[in-house]
Amino acid sequence: MSDVTVKQLAGVLGITADKLMEQLESAGIPATSEDEAISNESKVKLLEFLRGSHGKDKKNLSPRKKVVLKRKSKEVLRVSSSGPGVSKTKNINIEVKKKKVAVGPSQTEMAEIEKERLEAQRALDDRKLQLEAEEQAKRDAEEKIKSLEQAGKQKEAEQKAKEEQERLALEAEQEEIRKQEEAQQNLVDEQAKLEQAKAESVNKEEAKKKRHEDLVNQQVQKAIAERANRKKKEQTQSQPAAPAAGKGKANEAGNKGNNTRYGRKQLHVQAGHQRFDRKARKHVAPSNAEHGFQLPAAPVVKTVAIPENITVSDLAKELSIKAADIIKVLMKMGMMVTINQPLDQDTAMLVVEELGHIAEEAVEQTKADILKEESVSSIDEENAETRPPVVTVMGHVDHGKTSLLDYIRKTKVTDKEAGGITQHIGAYHVETEKGVISFIDTPGHAAFTAMRARGAQVTDIVILVVAANDSVMPQTKEGIAHAKAAGVPLIVAVNKVDLQDANVDKVKQDLAAHEVVPEDWGGEVQFIEVSALTGQGVDALLDAISLQAEVMELKAVKDSDASGIVVESSLDKGRGPVATVLVKSGTLKKGDMILCGEQFGRIRSLIDENGNEIAAAGPSIPAVVLGLSGVPIAGDEFLVVKNKKHAREAAQEHRERERETRLKRKQAAKLENLMSQMGKEAKLEVNLLVKADVQGSVEALRESLESISNDDVNVNVISSGVGGITNADAQLAAASSAIIIGFNVRADKAAREFIKESDLDLHYFSIIYEAIDQVKRSVTGILGTEIKEEIIGNADVRDVFRSSKFGTIAGCLVSDGVVRKDNPIRVLRDNVVIFEGELESLRRHKDDVKEVKSGTECGIGVKQYNDVQPGDQIECYERIEVQRTLD
Structure with missing residues (x-):
């Protein structure tokens, strides 16, 4: 037990420090203050004094007792x-x-045991109090539930009594109607019997007359009864519906007359009575009877709502025709389909219009759309507050985008990037004197067009960085196009103005040619001259951003469920799926359930761009989210939902829709290319498997590599994903004969062993354009070489001579190039090739020569061809072998 102070010992013993100091003074132990330390010897001495003062024997204070046990065997x-x-x-x-x-315990051990006992007793007492409070709260909740149940039962009993009264009243009314009908029927029967008795007592003529009158009376009575039934039915329909217990009797009462057992009217096909035709021996309708069904006078034109995917059988049901009719139309359009073949929306609409109906696009709402509408409807726009602007920095590679942002936020991002080039989208929020501003830094290389486009989708203001010594470049033009497509204002930051070869006027002229006109030239775009190295003009740039944000009046509701967009995503080995999100409205909190396309999950942790954990992120603030079920796709919108079940169902539906879309594209591609590929040589297929550290790099690599394809070679990325290269990836590459590309990732041990055993082609890269160039070189080597023809000279035939030794000799003048004896030639007449062969002789001044240059006369003998005429041209060419390229 280590030394403690007087104050600490008093807290352990449960007494005040003043009382303890009095006891120490009485025991002869010096203690001047509460912070003075007390040794173990002083504590033992204090204990002996206190025991002695309470009348206990000091002999019992022996430090240790021994008990000796002897056993014999x-x-x-x-x-x-x-x-x-x-x-x-x-x-x-x-x-x-x-x-x-x-050996018994020592005195200090006894003191510790006593201390632990007191603490355990105190914890036990606190637990008892807590349990009593919980029990009391439970009893109160049970009493409240019982009271609510009693109130509900009383209300239910009242409702049942009311329904029972209504049922009894309705049954009584129906019973009264039934009695009246029976009395009326009895009266009719008695009258018929009386008439029949009278008829029997008179002669035959009177009986015949009476029977006629009886028949008339019966028809009248029948009409009266039918009228009474109709009135009764109208009264029954006008009354409110009876409860479930009285439905059977009500239906029995209402089913009398001409109704069927289910309460529906009987279908009378003929309007008049039938008569029996003795010759045909069947009942036929009168000639003036009208049939109940009539053919339509004109073709029925239907309006059909077509979803994104619909099968042939479902489309036939919508049009109320046979599926074979639709298959015939598709065969005329050049498509061979089956009855269960899915059709895309455009094809289905063409089929519907071909059949003479009207087609329109079906508005399908997914579960994610429904959840989004519910979230938007719950937002009160009146509580909207001013939010920080989201600024996207664009521009050409090496024009200083990230360096300018570094000066603003006082960090060095480019030092961490391969080759000093930003490979990913970075999102940061900076607190400046002008307020909070959120920046999104996009890469400048051409391969990152898709990533730069995602940055323009979430931004409010675009800053276009242009180097003053380099002016407008290809990625600068793309940045202008993205800003115009997104419909956001543009601010031009002319960087590197501190260099000697800076030319700001040239930058303005080049940008004005692309409809980016400066304000001082009468345009609407602000031009700010800055230097990311010295900081010149940075304050003016921040002022321009703040001014533009004030003009735009950016607002968002802070106290609501958060929604926004996924800027970047990756798979971290230690933390799992990681997503960088930008909140557009609401407040994203730790513990929220979010939905991101195919992924969902509860947020375990929120991290800012500096790696610090935060509790919440408001509008226009970026944050890193941990806790998703998988890696979301960069560019997907995220939404906070209340129910985990709804989030799971929406994610599953999105996953199934994406799968159906992919299957539809593959199948459509097979059907469309089936006929076009017949009779053609197969392309050279190059399969690639791409793995990268983040989702944005995966997309950029995939698009850039697939764009290498041309008429001779087809580069196909069979699989791509985020994370390291696993054994499953290596097996897939082996089965598909694919080249493995790893961008900022490595293969694990099992994958490396399999790659080595299978002799697979594996390449690691950290800069994206190096990966693209390497693949281009590899594909170029696979293509091999090709033979090309190059014309090296032309000779005009001036005259033709006949020689008994050499045959026909053409007197020529070499008009351009050179004519060599060992090279092949062509004879052209009126610019049309009439012969291909080689030279038999090439002479100049009776001497055989190897070649004749331009502007020189010569004699040419064409081997095995004697029909050369004046005015012809002899073309000399050579065949060379060149490497095939992808351009």
């Missing part, structure tokens, strides 16, 4: 002795004594 030892021819065994009794010494 007896054992038998057998000893064998042998002699010549004699063997004996002798038993020896042995007494074994065991001694155990038990």
Whole structure:
């Protein structure tokens, strides 16, 4: 036990420090203040004093007691002795004594035990109080639930009593109607019997007359009964619906007359009565009877809502025709389909219009759309507050975008990037004197067009960085196009104005040619001259951003469920799926359930751009989110939802829709290319498997590599993903004969062993354009070489001579280039090739020569061709072997 102060010891003993100091003074232990330390000896001395003052024997304060236990046990030892021819065994009794010494606890240990006992007793008392409070709260909740249940039961009983009264009243009314009908029917029967008795007592003529009158009376009575039934039915329909218990009787009462057992009217096909035709021996309708069904006078034109995907059978059901009719139309359009073949929206709309109907796009709402509408409807726009602007920095590579941002936020991002080039989208928020500003730094290389486009989708203001010594470059033009497409204001930051070769006027002229006109030239775009190295003009740039934000009046509701967009995503080995999000409205909090496309999850941690954990992120603030079920796609919108079940269902629906879309594209591609590929040589297929550290790099690499494809070679990325190269990736590459590309990732041990055994092609890269160039060189080597023809000279035939030794000799003048004897030639007449072959002789001044240059006369003998005429041209060419390229 270490030394403690007087104050600490008083807290342990549960007394005040003043009282403890009095006891120490009485025991003869000096203690001047509460912070003075007390040794173990002083504590033992204080304990002896206190025991003595309470009348206890000091002998009991011995530091340690010993208890000695002695135990005896007896054992038998057998000893064998042998002699010549004699063997004996002798038993020896042995007494074994065991001694155990038990040492009791020391005085300090006793004090610690007592202290622990007091703490345990205190914790036990606190737990008892807590349990009593919880029990009381539970009893109160149960009483409240019982009271609510009693109130609900009473209300339910009242409702049932009311329904029972209504049911009894309705049954009584129906019973009264039934009695009236029976009385009326009895009256009719009695009258019929009376008439029948009278008819029997008169002669036949009177009986015939009476029967006629009876028939008329019966028809009248029948009409009266039908009228009574109709009135009764109208009264029943006008009354409110009876409860479930009275439905059976009500239906029995209402089903009398001409109704069927289910309460529906009988369908009378004919309007008049039928008559029996004796010749045809069947009942036929009168000639003036009208049939119940009539053919339509004109074709029925239907309006059909077409979803994104619809099968042939479903489309036939919508049009109320046979599926074979739709298949015929598609065959005329050049498509061979089956009845279960899915059709895309455009094709289905063409089929509907071809059949003479009207097609319109179906508005399909996914579960994610429904959740988004519910979230938007709950936002009160009246509580909107001013939010910070989101600024995207664009420009050409090496024009100083990230360096300018570094000067603003006082960090060095480019030092961490390969080759000093930003490979990912970075999102930061900076607190300046002008207020909070959120910056999104996008890469400048051409391969990152898709990533730069995502930055323009979430931004409010675009800063276009242009180097004063380099002016407008290709990525500068792309940045202008993205800003115009997004419809956001543009601010031009002319960087590197501190250099000697800076030319700001040239930058303005080049940008004005692309419809970016400065304010001082009568335009609407602010031009700020800055230097990321010295900081010149940075304050003016921040002022321009703040001014533009004030004009735009950017607002968002802070106290609501958050929504925004995923800027970047990756798979971290230690933390799992990681997503950088930018909040557009609301406040994103730790513990919220969010939905991001195919992924969902509860936020375990929120981290700012500096790596510090934060509790919440408001509008226009970027944050790193941990806790998602997988890596979301950069550019997906995220939404905070209340129910985990709804988030899971929406994510599953999104995943299934994406899968159906991919299957539809593959199948459509197969159907469309089936006929076009017949009779053509197959392209050279180069399969690639791409793995990168973040989702944005995956997309950029995939698009850039697939764009290498041309008429001769097809570069196909069979698989791409975020994270290291696993054994499954290596097996897929082996099965597909694919080249593995790793961008800022490495293969694990199992994958490396499999790659080595299978002799797969694996390449690691950290700069994206190096990966693209390497793939281009590899594909170029696979393409091999090709033979090209190059014309090296032309000779005009001036005259033709006949020689008995050499045959026909053409007197020529070399008009351009050179004519060589060993090279092949063509004979042209009126610029049309009439012969291809080689030279038999090439002479100048009766001497055989190897070549004749331009402007020189010569004699040419064409081998195995004697029809050369004046005015022809002899073309000399050579065949060279060149490497095939992708351009």
